[in-house]
Amino acid sequence: MADLGEGEMIAGRVAGTDVLLCQVEGRFYAMEDLCSHARQKLSTGRLRGHEIQCPLHGGRFDVRTGACTASPASLPIKTFPVTLEGGKVCVTILERGSGAPTGLF
Numbered sequence: 001m002a003d004l005g006e007g008e009m010i011a012g013r014v015a016g017t018d019v020l021l022c023q024v025e026g027r028f029y030a031m032e033d034l035c036s037h038a039r040q041k042l043s044t045g046r047l048r049g050h051e052i053q054c055p056l057h058g059g060r061f062d063v064r065t066g067a068c069t070a071s072p073a074s075l076p077i078k079t080f081p082v083t084l085e086g087g088k089v090c091v092t093i094l095e096r097g098s099g100a101p102t103g104l105f
């Protein structure tokens, strides 16, 4: 399993997509490591509870749903399904018209 403690996050790349994985209240959440406002990496931001704050302008997103919770961002970010397989965290990237590439953390 990823060496990821409670309230921590780690960045990685799955099928050409920059992915951010975090653990909150014992559950893992995966999302695109890219703010919807001005394409800043969220992995350099701050995780507080279920919200991640963008380091550039302070926009916030709910890691459970990708919903934007604070301006200046207004659009959601992509989130990805997470499963636990053999002690690893498996993130599945679902893209229309393609298979379902996965990555392990």
Ligand code: FES
Residues within 6 Å of the ligand: 035, 036, 037, 038, 039, 040, 054, 055, 056, 057, 058, 059, 060, 071, 072, 073
């Ligand atoms: S780039 Fe993230 S809030 Fe502006």
